[in-house]
Amino acid sequence: MNAPGIHRWRALETGARRYLLHLAILTLSLSVVVLYYNLAVVALGYSRGFLGILQTVTQGVAALLSLPLWLSVQRLGLRRALAASVVLYAVGLLLFAALPQAASLIVSAAFMGMAAVLAQVTAAPLMMRLSNDATRDYLFSASAAIAIGLNGIGNLGAGFLADAVAYLLNVPPDSGVTYRAVFAIAGIGALASLPPLLLLREPEHPLASPSSESVAAPTETDAHSSSAPPWLARARPWFRRLPTPLQALMRKPALVVKLLLPPFLISWGAALLIPYLNLYFREQFGLDNRALGALFAGFDVATGLAALTGPALAARLGKIHTVVVTRAVGIPLLLLLGAASDLWLAIIAALARVVAFNMAAPLYDAYAMEQTEERARPFMIGLLGAAYSAGFLIAPLISTFVQERYGFRPLFVATAALYALSVLVTWRFFDHRVS
Template sequence: NLVAGQIPGLLETWLGYSQGSAESYRWVITAGIIFASSALIPTFLIREHKEKRANARIPIFPRKLLKKLTNRPIVRQLALINLITGFGAAILIPYLNVFLRGKFDISDNLLGVIFSLASLMVFLGSISTPWLVKITHSRIIPTVATQATSIFFLFTLGFSPFLWLAAASLLLRNVLMQMSSPLIENFAMLVSEPEEQATIASVRSMGWQTGQAVGIFISGFVQTRLGFSPLFITTGLLYTLSTFLTWVYFRPKEKEMNDAR
């Protein structure tokens, strides 16, 4: 993020592109695609070690397994929460840079600094996630706590008249929301059998991607006609709903699991 924020200005200086031109951003996107594609190299080098077990279960065909899982309430609940969260994220989060630049007229350089700090804080927040689980003896409590707190900062980001407050809110919102992601993912794995985990992850992803597909389409329509304020309100309400459902659906299940140990 830090480097990407500097590249458009450098290209405009070196190659004579006009400020804010599509050509400079095209080169940034191209470079991003190339660097992202390089991640495929170590991925292909990964070797999976399968252990042979005498009591291994008979594999279930994916279609039958998917039907079996979708009949389980907890799987439908996981997918529903991802659908709501994905829709809320899609209508707003990809456009936060557009929002900041439009409202505060800040440069690409400053945007790069802000989003690089956001990534750094997410890294630091991820380190503290196991500590939250340890002190609360729960995955759902810190998930709900961090998500609920992040909603407050989402609203201060959207409606603050001050750049410093909006930037600080973006940083805190990012780290708090991202801290909850591995916790709920880990919980989803705990409530599933090993052979079900890949399919459950797919069902959750389907919910997220469906919300993303619909949300991105609607967001452009709203932005051009009503601006960002309705999007911040809608996203905040959807996040509130998903946080509430996370507590209602999964906290009782987690208590049962803890009592059974």
């Protein structure tokens, strides 16, 4: 029963394996940022209001520069654009470490916002080119497993790294000096992810499938790529001036909106709560750096391993039905986490929630790519990234305001409601298409 799946894992091309190696090194380096960013800003003496401003700057710059950065991908190519994102990440981290003044932290946040956009718009289209119909779900799931699982391992190592740095510098483990040194190490580590990426040969087109049976049927977008809705026909002179990938997307605006609405709703729910779960566990249960690192490492490793089961579930249930079922299961677990007064109950609820809600995320991205013409995929994944980030423009400011006055409980309720709405629209728009 498992032989075909094992064969497809082994069938990943050399380019795909090099991409995964690059992703592994980069993920380990950036994991300390995910764990310590909020704590570092607070340790440097800034308020939670300023922390919300930094989150907003990161997402705001990403939103404002999304279109120019998407267009730059067309000129640079996917591999070079992804390398540029690595350099931007490294510059942002090293700037944070070297100059902890408010203005420098804002510039650092802007660099990391630009890096995130470039990574978002290039990774999925590059994986489409490095895979075929038989291996695509496996490559996307392996990428998610590495990004999430190794982030967890990095979180675990980050706790020990912070302690070691504090010991060498003779400063407290939760001091601003410790976090700055850790961020400097992370910036150097990000640059170490470049060699596998630079050795990767970027195919001009997606790889051919191994047999005719695995060739996907034409998508809704492909089947009508030569047609345009009436409103678009009337605007044809203006329409022809747009970049070709945008033209391809605008021929099917309803499909694009449907694909973007679920991640848009998720972004608002996530931005209210998820970036601050480390603060929640510290304030609610008094966990120190090492305990936080171990806890979030466990969450991420479990989620990464669960992501590897996504293709098997999708083979039985279909991509979208798998997304709907797993995300629906995660919502009551989120509410249980917010209501828990016992540490172990909170840990179990948080672990089960993060696994259930995120394990099928790469399948949704793969589904969206399959519904999009090849030339328009960088724009489509960019729009998906923008949708996943939209809530972070304003929600962090709302979240920090609520935290200071009312605590975390209202945020758990609001996030659960938005997640439930995203599951509902995903089911309504797409699940009926999947047998």
